[in-house]
Amino acid sequence: MVYVTCFNGTMSEAELHVLKSRLQQGLWNKAQRGEVLNHPPLGYVRTLAGDYVLDPDEQVQAVVRLIFEQFPRRGSVNGLLKWLVRHEVKLPVRPHFGPNRGELEWRRPNRATLLNLLHHPIDAGAYRFGHREVDPRKKIPGRPTTGRTFRAHDACRVLIRDRFPAYLPWEEFERNQQRLSENSSLGKLLSAPRHGPSLLAGLVVCGRCGHHMLVAYSNAGSGRADGNSAKAARQRLRYSCQREAIDYGAEACQSLSGAALEAFVEERLLQAVSPASLDLSLAAEEIERERAQLDDHWRQRLARSRYEVEQARR
Secondary structure (H helix, E strand, O other), X not given: OHHHHHHHHHHHHHHHHHHHHHHHHHHHHHHHOOOOOOOOOOOEEEOOOOOEEEOOOHHHHHHHHHHHHHHHHHOOHHHHHHHHHHOOOOEEEOOOXXXXXXXXXXXXXXXXXXXXXXXXXXXXXXXXXXXXXXOHHHOOOOOOOOOEOOOOHHHOXXXXXXXXXXXXXXXXXXXXXXXXXXXXXXXXXXXXXXXXXXXXXXXXXXOXXXXXXXXXXXXXXXXXXXXXXXXXHHHHEEEEOOHHHHHHOOOOXXXXXXXXXXXXXXXXXXXXXXXXXXXXXXXXXHXXXXXXXXXXXXXXXXXXXXXXXXXXXX
16 A cells, blocks of 8 residues: 555656646747747737737837937937936836736836836847746745846847837847947946945935935045045045936935045944943953963973973983
């Protein structure tokens, strides 16, 4: 009876594995035909037949084409975002969930939406599948949503050109990807860690919007890293909240002097740790005294051993 139960359990697991493999293979075969579709991206709607077509709203199409027309002129996502904000151009969004699902809404432009629009190959008429696959090596046990990787359009499992109606030619789309890649590489280079006298980098939070504030040094020259230059850089230090400006092209939230803030924090920190520092100082003295006593003890034992060896030799 025990052997039959184990055998049935093993067969059930094998059947589930085969069934899962067949379902996965069927999904891949369907993707090879360009038929695995989820939510339509910005500028497209899904028909009753389940395919993607251009949004029937002419203003939506005009805004999407305007974005692709202005991106090469502005040269970067940041420049495009500021241009849209300056001219009060809003983005057409059709929510995928909620009570207004599928209804057209006009929202203020933001960096994430623009990046997703510029990177999506469907705007050039292409179908992609496998750009967000799961890497088992990066997956954390107990967290099913981890391990997901993002691939470029030319590294996806499936890429079918001329599958959908397009907003721009394929060659222009590839030029946009090249420019985005160059801008990203430049941004990584400029965001390399730098030296500076800031004590609270990454710790200051804006009291208005709740975002972390950035560190900036105004007119910070390339002088020597001595006490005077560090003090001067400390005077030029400022903390500023730029999250709204970065994500939505809005004005900076607020900024304040870093020297005044850090002087206040240093004063409070010294007041908080002064009793503890006194206790640590006393404990360190006791440890140092104990270490000296042990050193004397081992020196005496070493001298005694040498004396005994010399006496035995004689």
